[in-house]
Amino acid sequence: MNQPATPVRPACQRCRRPLMACWCQRLPTLDTATRVVFLQHPREARVAVGTARMAHLCLPNSSLHVGTRWDEDPAVILELSNLDSQPILLFPGPNAPDILKEPPAGPVTLVVIDGTWSQAGKLVKRSPVLSALPRYGFVPPAASAYRIRKEPRADCVSTIEALAYVLGVLEKNPTGMLTLLDPFHDMVEFQVDHAQRLHQPRRRIKNRKAAQPSS
Numbered sequence: 001m002n003q004p005a006t007p008v009r010p011a012c013q014r015c016r017r018p019l020m021a022c023w024c025q026r027l028p029t030l031d032t033a034t035r036v037v038f039l040q041h042p043r044e045a046r047v048a049v050g051t052a053r054m055a056h057l058c059l060p061n062s063s064l065h066v067g068t069r070w071d072e073d074p075a076v077i078l079e080l081s082n083l084d085s086q087p088i089l090l091f092p093g094p095n096a097p098d099i100l101k102e103p104p105a106g107p108v109t110l111v112v113i114d115g116t117w118s119q120a121g122k123l124v125k126r127s128p129v130l131s132a133l134p135r136y137g138f139v140p141p142a143a144s145a146y147r148i149r150k151e152p153r154a155d156c157v158s159t160i161e162a163l164a165y166v167l168g169v170l171e172k173n174p175t176g177m178l179t180l181l182d183p184f185h186d187m188v189e190f191q192v193d194h195a196q197r198l199h200q201p202r203r204r205i206k207n208r209k210a211a212q213p214s215s
Helices: 052-058 074-079 117-125 159-170 174-198
Strands: 035-040 062-066 086-090 108-114
Touching: 035 052, 035 074, 035 159, 052 062, 052 159, 052 174, 062 074, 108 117, 108 159, 159 174
Parallel strands: 035 062, 035 108, 086 108
Antiparallel strands: none
């Protein structure tokens, strides 16, 4: 006998989250001189609680590309060929300056790799066009609030947290760019509350016999 099909939960076409977990109403719109180019690993694109798409929807001057071979992607090559906006890679490396302390001058195209550390490292290593970019790292000024996902190291943060700090420096607007984190915090709290509700122990209801009248 065929098993009944699992009903598909209606989803928001913008954030691609279930309607009950949609965070679109909390998304700010932040105009930036910095062009942000998200290069997302395909596996990360399937992570329901990822933050790159959330950040992309907040930033009109951004683009989001999913794949693994950027040297063969005409759209990405075009993004990195803008002579008016120096492309730089936000990824740690030997002698990479801390972008929070030594930000580049002038408008830049900020290339952000979205994936696990292992995925991101492989994407950069296998891509000559990315490896050739000036590289910047940074030390987060605060611990990550990404409680719903395990990070490989204590100093790791989510993509949207990194952008809130980095764009705050590049745009000279640290307070304004922190509003990127409003929908992020809402998503984290929703997921934590949802998980707690799912794992609450069920109350055991004992069938008790009616009390017998005394003789």
